Amino acid sequence: MGKLPCLEISGSVTAFGRDMIEHTKNLVQEHYSVKNGYEHDAEVVYGDTDSVMVNFKTPDLVSSPEAQPRSPSPTKLRGRLLRQDDV
Numbered sequence: 864m865g866k867l868p869c870l871e872i873s874g875s876v877t878a879f880g881r882d883m884i885e886h887t888k889n890l891v892q893e894h895y896s897v898k899n900g901y902e903h904d905a906e907v908v909y910g911d912t913d914s915v916m917v918n919f920k921t922p923d924l925v926s927s928p929e930a931q932p933r934s935p936s937p938t939k940l941r942g943r944l945l946r947q948d949d950v
Contacts, residue, residue, distance in 0.1 A: 884910040891917055895928055902926075 888907040895905035895917070903920035905928075910916070919927045 880912055884912075884915070887915050891915065895919065901928060 888910055891907055892905055893899075895901050897904055901919075906918045906920065908916050908918050921927045
């Protein structure tokens with residue numbers, strides 16, 4: 864049998880992850896919105912430890928905001944914090 868887990872640390876990690884997912888959801892939904900010039904308000908439909916699924920409510924993939932080559936590749940984002948300007 865392995866070592867007993869430290870419940871305080873695992874609870875803290877889980878809470879921090881939950882906060883990060885909520886923060887990411889809010890950033891996406893605030894940025895990709897009609898008030899910022901997009902055709903539709905984006906809706907985050909799922910968030911997990913390493914991904915966020917977004918419904919941009921566009922008729923096809925080509926007209927999706929993320930189909931445009933504006934975002935840096937994920938390899939360029941490693942090792943640094945994302946700012947709201949990076950979205």
